[in-house]
Amino acid sequence: MAQVQRTPLADQAADILLDRIRSGEWGLGQKLPGETTLAAQLGIGRSTAREAIRQLAGRGVLSTRQGAGVFVTALDAPEDWDAVLRRTDIVSVIEARIAIESEAAALAAERRTAADLRGIRRALDGRRGHAPGIEQHVDADTAFHRSVIAAAHNPILLDLFDGFTPRLRQAMIDMLRLRGDDGGADDDLRHVRLADAVAARDSRAAAAESRSHLVDLAAVLS
Structure with a gap:
């Protein structure tokens, strides 16, 4: 599984998560693994994983639901x-x-x-x-x-x-x-x-x- 190799870590982590969503690893409406699991998969800290999720949420790809987790709301990020x-x-x-x-x-x-x-x-x-x-x-x-x-x-x-x-x-x-x-x-x-x-x-x-x-x-x- 791909791991982050370069800085900025949060940007790289967001790119990897987006690639995994594009590839179909998680479908529309599906819940992502928890921050601890994602951080371990990507070889980064939880705070960096949280920032990557925040970035993708800002681009409309993910949505954080209080007490429920992080869910896929779009299968790609719209280009500027x-x-x-x-x-x-x-x-x-x-x-x-x-x-x-x-x-x-x-x-x-x-x-x-x-x-x-x-x-x-x-x-x-x-x-x-x-x-x-x-x-x-x-x-x-x-x-x-x-x-x-x-x-x-x-x-x-x-x-x-x-x-x-x-x-x-x-x-x-x-x-x-x-x-x-x-x-x-x-x-x-x-x-x-x-x-x-x-x-x-x-x-x-x-x-x-x-x-x-x-x-x-x-x-x-x-």
Whole structure:
């Protein structure tokens, strides 16, 4: 059985425990051996084993139940979201946006309030009347799409969009510089149609408008 060979001991112990969980040694919901047993298996002290468990609990893999023990709550540790985005190509980001934003647009059409609609209209006006400059256009466009997602009243969808924004912003700026334009009246009209579909509570049209716009964007960037 693998033992810890290098420092920091707690980090190494956490890695070994995670590898054992990934390999299926303990299933979802299964209880781990006690700290004394784990420490002996890993060749470390109980306090180090406790810290390794604490690390994996913080990553959502383990859960400590008072008086009951330590249990497996996930079979792998989710990777840091920012790290995933940093190594993901832009087209993959756009494809993920399609899944998120088309659903968000449909939900926005169903759930939007009068205040949400005012926010969408303000963002639309800001997008059409943005100050000269590619960066300003990209930021105004992002603000519009965010206003639609906010109207879906799903904080997870909004957090995902906010995670994409820094990864996508520079790519959009670079693309518009190469094209020499921002899509003009046709692009503006597509965003008007999206806003109108949300206003009309037409979830199918809202999802279709959002999807069509982003599919075309992915084609340009690929």
